[in-house]
Amino acid sequence: MKKCIGVDLGGTTVKLGLFDETGRLLEKWEIPTRTEQGGKNILSDIAEAILDKLKEKSIERSDVAGVGMGIPGSVMPDGHVPVCVNLGWRDMNPEAELGRLLGGITVRSGNDANVAALGEQWQGCGKGCNSIAAVTLGTGVGCGIILNGRIVAGSRGLGGELGHITVNRAETEVCNCGNHGCLEMYSSATGIVRLAKRRLAASGEPSALRKLENITAKDVLDAAKAGDKLAEAVVDESMDWPALGLSYVTHVVDPELFVVGGGVSKAGEYLLDKIRAHYCGYIKLSEKKAEIRLAALGNDAGIYGAARLILED
Amino acid sequence: MKKCIGVDLGGTTVKLGLFDETGRLLEKWEIPTRTEQGGKNILSDIAEAILDKLKEKSIERSDVAGVGMGIPGSVMPDGHVPVCVNLGWRDMNPEAELGRLLGGITVRSGNDANVAALGEQWQGCGKGCNSIAAVTLGTGVGCGIILNGRIVAGSRGLGGELGHITVNRAETEVCNCGNHGCLEMYSSATGIVRLAKRRLAASGEPSALRKLENITAKDVLDAAKAGDKLAEAVVDESMDWPALGLSYVTHVVDPELFVVGGGVSKAGEYLLDKIRAHYCGYIKLSEKKAEIRLAALGNDAGIYGAARLILED
Numbered sequence: 001m002k003k004c005i006g007v008d009l010g011g012t013t014v015k016l017g018l019f020d021e022t023g024r025l026l027e028k029w030e031i032p033t034r035t036e037q038g039g040k041n042i043l044s045d046i047a048e049a050i051l052d053k054l055k056e057k058s059i060e061r062s063d064v065a066g067v068g069m070g071i072p073g074s075v076m077p078d079g080h081v082p083v084c085v086n087l088g089w090r091d092m093n094p095e096a097e098l099g100r101l102l103g104g105i106t107v108r109s110g111n112d113a114n115v116a117a118l119g120e121q122w123q124g125c126g127k128g129c130n131s132i133a134a135v136t137l138g139t140g141v142g143c144g145i146i147l148n149g150r151i152v153a154g155s156r157g158l159g160g161e162l163g164h165i166t167v168n169r170a171e172t173e174v175c176n177c178g179n180h181g182c183l184e185m186y187s188s189a190t191g192i193v194r195l196a197k198r199r200l201a202a203s204g205e206p207s208a209l210r211k212l213e214n215i216t217a218k219d220v221l222d223a224a225k226a227g228d229k230l231a232e233a234v235v236d237e238s239m240d241w242p243a244l245g246l247s248y249v250t251h252v253v254d255p256e257l258f259v260v261g262g263g264v265s266k267a268g269e270y271l272l273d274k275i276r277a278h279y280c281g282y283i284k285l286s287e288k289k290a291e292i293r294l295a296a297l298g299n300d301a302g303i304y305g306a307a308r309l310i311l312e313d
Numbered sequence: 314m315k316k317c318i319g320v321d322l323g324g325t326t327v328k329l330g331l332f333d334e335t336g337r338l339l340e341k342w343e344i345p346t347r348t349e350q351g352g353k354n355i356l357s358d359i360a361e362a363i364l365d366k367l368k369e370k371s372i373e374r375s376d377v378a379g380v381g382m383g384i385p386g387s388v389m390p391d392g393h394v395p396v397c398v399n400l401g402w403r404d405m406n407p408e409a410e411l412g413r414l415l416g417g418i419t420v421r422s423g424n425d426a427n428v429a430a431l432g433e434q435w436q437g438c439g440k441g442c443n444s445i446a447a448v449t450l451g452t453g454v455g456c457g458i459i460l461n462g463r464i465v466a467g468s469r470g471l472g473g474e475l476g477h478i479t480v481n482r483a484e485t486e487v488c489n490c491g492n493h494g495c496l497e498m499y500s501s502a503t504g505i506v507r508l509a510k511r512r513l514a515a516s517g518e519p520s521a522l523r524k525l526e527n528i529t530a531k532d533v534l535d536a537a538k539a540g541d542k543l544a545e546a547v548v549d550e551s552m553d554w555p556a557l558g559l560s561y562v563t564h565v566v567d568p569e570l571f572v573v574g575g576g577v578s579k580a581g582e583y584l585l586d587k588i589r590a591h592y593c594g595y596i597k598l599s600e601k602k603a604e605i606r607l608a609a610l611g612n613d614a615g616i617y618g619a620a621r622l623i624l625e626d
Contacts, residue, residue, distance in 0.1 A: 074598075152460065154566060169557075252566060
């Protein structure tokens with residue numbers, strides 16, 4: 001049986017997975033991402049890691065169906081990556097380049113959030129669904145849209161860039177992207193902390209958070225779960241915005257299922273219940289609402305999705 | 314060469330078009346929509362109109378590739394229509410029913426806004442584009458999303474229901490759908506009039522609109538074009554909302570092109586320039602912005618799109 005490799009290229013580590021053709025993960029390993037010197041060693045490091053593994057496992061190059069790769073930036077349909085801030089890349093075609101370094105093995109690539117969404121749809125909590133949107137609430141807010149089992153990358157690579165929809169035009173602070181009031185400003189880990197600090201400063205309302213020096217999103221979520229009223233209000237506000245965002249996705253492509261992952265989602269069903277309650281309020285045209293589930297594959301979603309780029313039906 | 318029929322089923326008239334297999338419109342005609350008695354005659358009227366035309370043109374039933382039909386309601390993937398308020402229908406499968414009335418001719422159906430979008434993508438101003446979103450600013454606000462040349466109907470039929478995204482959570486008035494602050498409340502013909510009345514009532518600012526008894530959207534648009542400051546502010550506000558809506562579509566599926574049609578769009582490039590200006594302000598992640606064009610097929614978009622349901626590649 002042929003094998004394939006899934007690569008999840010992150011700013012700190014590269015995760016790799018060896019899969020069989022049925023999509024079974026046989027082995028996974030990691031290497032550091034060397035971002036120095038404009039990230040010029042990253043692809044050769046990946047090629048070396050792959051070729052070493054093939055040698056170790058006595059897998060012939062001809063027995064490899066291909067290598068899929070998730071990249072933390074926009075990927076054009078031809079594999080071109082205009083810019084990849086975290087890796088120091090600019091105007092590259094990593095797909096073509098890695099293929100060359102691997103002596104002609106087929107390489108396919110996609111944006112990392114999209115690829116992770118594909119992983120969840122294929123082997124994660126979206127298994128059996130043709131269309132899902134997977135939202136990651138982490139340091140930022142990422143999203144991938146899968147329709148008919150395929151990534152919707154968009155004509156300018158903006159497909160699923162839900163973190164940067166303008167949800168609050170009244171916002172005065174500026175987002176990393178240069179806009180005001182992006183979803184990411186409220187619902188990422190950073191956003192939750194920002195909202196908490198704002199609320200703490202706006203009133204003298206008592207809260208367990210006042211005792212802490214450096215508030216983290218986890219502090220806010222834990223305090224909210226423990227019944228701290230101010231923290232509860234922060235979490236409720238910060239989860240209202242992604243609910244609004246998911247309602248937009250519903251009114252554009254109406255996926256069967258929403259998947260929520262990322263560090264913030266470790267707060268579990270408590271968090272999801274807040275999103276669900278707000279989400280249902282925004283959808284009046286249909287009695288049936290899309291399900292919202294926690295992501296199932298965690299950090300492995302990226303390598304699964306990358307493998308799926310090769311193993312697509 | 315085989316023929317096909319496109320049917321655009323509206324609340325007042327049914328438009329029909331006879332096409333050849335290359336998508337050339339050979340003839341078009343209309344019949345009234347008899348909505349009385351729960352719309353029970355509508356499909357038999359359509360069947361009769363089609364069979365009469367085939368007879369008149371001496372076209373054998375076996376020479377008809379099929380009949381496509383746009384329906385003013387949600388259409389499930391199996392053709393089921395849960396409810397169609399304008400026609401008085403509930404729990405029907407018009408696709409199956411019309412096929413039976415036509416003695417087994419293949420019938421395919423879709424939501425009318427989606428089907429019209431498909432028409433624009435196929436033979437209208439979206440010709441040559443694989444992915445478009447077509448927005449109709451009329452009595453209401455409709456939208457159809459086409460990706461890879463196919464309608465995105467959504468798993469609950471909510472694909473492209475852009476008229477009912479919540480753009481203004483601060484709105485106190487209620488939309489037809491039961492929600493508050495839907496796009497349709499601001500950018501439809503009715504919405505423009507509502508905004509104008511609101512603004513007229515809120516201040517004593519002079520405006521040509523004050524002389525009119527029954528203000529229409531056209532009055533507001535004409536006054537704005539003529540330089541009436543209050544009317545200009547109304548149009549600017551009412552076109553900011555669809556621009557925001559288009560920015561959401563971009564951050565979800567990122568189509569190549571946006572097409573704007575419907576009665577309100579008769580204000581032409583003046584209107585589009587307002588949408589474009591606001592739209593570009595909401596997109597910071599990409600230098601390249603999607604084009605926004607006026608619809609080209611007018612009232613024929615529906616029959617073209619319906620024919621395309623049959624003539625899909």
